Amino acid sequence: MIEWIISILLLIGGSFVLVGSIGLVKMPDFFMRLHGPTKATTLGMALLLTASMIFFSSTQAGFSAKEILISLFLLLTAPISGYMMIKAAIHHKLDSIDRTKGIDNIEDDV
Amino acid sequence: MRSQMRLEAKFRWLPTPLRSLLLFIVWLLLNNSVSPGHIVLAVILAIVIPLATSPFRTKQPLILKPGLAFRHLMLVLYDIITANVQVAILILGPNKKLTPGFVKVPLDLTHDMPITILASTVSLTPGTVSAEVYPWRECLTEGKEPEERFLLIHVLNLEDEQALIKTIKQRYEAPLKEIFQC
Numbered sequence: 001m002i003e004w005i006i007s008i009l010l011l012i013g014g015s016f017v018l019v020g021s022i023g024l025v026k027m028p029d030f031f032m033r034l035h036g037p038t039k040a041t042t043l044g045m046a047l048l049l050t051a052s053m054i055f056f057s058s059t060q061a062g063f064s065a066k067e068i069l070i071s072l073f074l075l076l077t078a079p080i081s082g083y084m085m086i087k088a089a090i091h092h093k094l095d096s097i098d099r100t101k102g103i104d105n106i107e108d109d110v
Numbered sequence: 111m112r113s114q115m116r117l118e119a120k121f122r123w124l125p126t127p128l129r130s131l132l133l134f135i136v137w138l139l140l141n142n143s144v145s146p147g148h149i150v151l152a153v154i155l156a157i158v159i160p161l162a163t164s165p166f167r168t169k170q171p172l173i174l175k176p177g178l179a180f181r182h183l184m185l186v187l188y189d190i191i192t193a194n195v196q197v198a199i200l201i202l203g204p205n206k207k208l209t210p211g212f213v214k215v216p217l218d219l220t221h222d223m224p225i226t227i228l229a230s231t232v233s234l235t236p237g238t239v240s241a242e243v244y245p246w247r248e249c250l251t252e253g254k255e256p257e258e259r260f261l262l263i264h265v266l267n268l269e270d271e272q273a274l275i276k277t278i279k280q281r282y283e284a285p286l287k288e289i290f291q292c
Contacts, residue, residue: 016194023201032210034239035266036201042234043194065139075190079233079240086241086264101211101268107244 002058009051016044029097030089038082046071123157125164128173130156170223171290182285186231189281193235200237200267211268212241215275217259217283224286229261231282237266238274 023036049067056064090106124130137152138144173179200208219225229240242262265274 016198019198019201023197026201026205028205029210031239031264032208032266034264035197035237038233038239039190039197040194040201043191063142065142069136069139075234076230079230082233082239083229083241086239090241096210099209101209102213102271105212105214105262106242107262 002054006051006055009047009054013044013047013051016040016047018044020044029100030094031086031096031100034082034086038078042074042078045074123161126160130160133159168222171221173289174291175289178285179289182289185285186235186282189231189235193237197237197266208267209269211265211271213263213265213268213271213274214244215261215263215278217243217261218279218287219259219283219290221290224290225259225261228283228286232261232263232278235282238263238278 017040020036020040023040024033027033027036049071053064053067096103134152134156137155138148141148217225217228219228225243229243232238232240240261240263244260244262263278268274
């Protein structure tokens with residue numbers, strides 16, 4: 001029974017990470033590429049880590065809680081790395097695709 | 111009486127109670143044990159580290175409504191899950207249907223900490239990544255509050271700009287204002 005739960009969690013988690021990576025390849029410009037890794041991947045990783053937690057709690061003595069910490073750190077760092085990258089992209093004036101709306105909302109550097 | 115935004119904790123020897131609690135829990139989780147020795151060590155670390163690092167920290171608003179903060183956290187976690195599914199569908203769909211856009215959201219929040227939390231929640235929730243906070247930090251004069259702040263966000267599929275701004279303000283910013291009373 002537990003093996004089933006772990007396998008299902010691994011599969012769903014793996015497919016979310018895969019979708020995030022597909023987004024990274026498939027999207028037309030840098031700004032849109034960022035959306036995959038910052039979101040789809042966080043939930044995927046959370047599911048994979050839950051699977052790992054269940055596996056180690058059931059096979060070894062005691063409850064394995066390190067995975068909660070890893071998920072927390074991921075949730076904290078994903079938006080920050082995304083922010084750093086998009087800031088760098090704006091600073092370098094990377095091209096965005098033509099139909100991007102509200103491009104004038106970007107203010108010039110000081 | 112309406113409570114005011116506070117920058118300092120009530121107790122001198124425990125400048126950041128929540129951070130101490132977090133350190134305590136993280137230490138126990140890292141060691142994966144609740145033996146008495148580790149609990150004593152965790153208590154010592156939880157008290158000493160905030161005291162030792164407090165001179166380096168800039169004062170940030172404290173969480174004044176812990177209950178509301180917890181409810182907001184649950185809402186955000188729920189939104190992260192739905193956001194993931196939505197973005198997955200958008201990514202797998204045809205690229206031609208997506209109209210990305212930059213949107214400027216006016217902010218009512220004032221301090222770095224609440225703005226950082228808002229920017230991070232925006233990055234983790236449906237189809238939006240926060241990009242920049244205006245005005246630029248370099249343009250600010252020391253000790254003077256800017257008249258208006260904006261959060262620049264990039265939206266994966268922009269349909270209704272006003273509705274999006276309204277959602278962000280009501281769903282994520284209003285609870286933060288309430289939690290920090292700023």
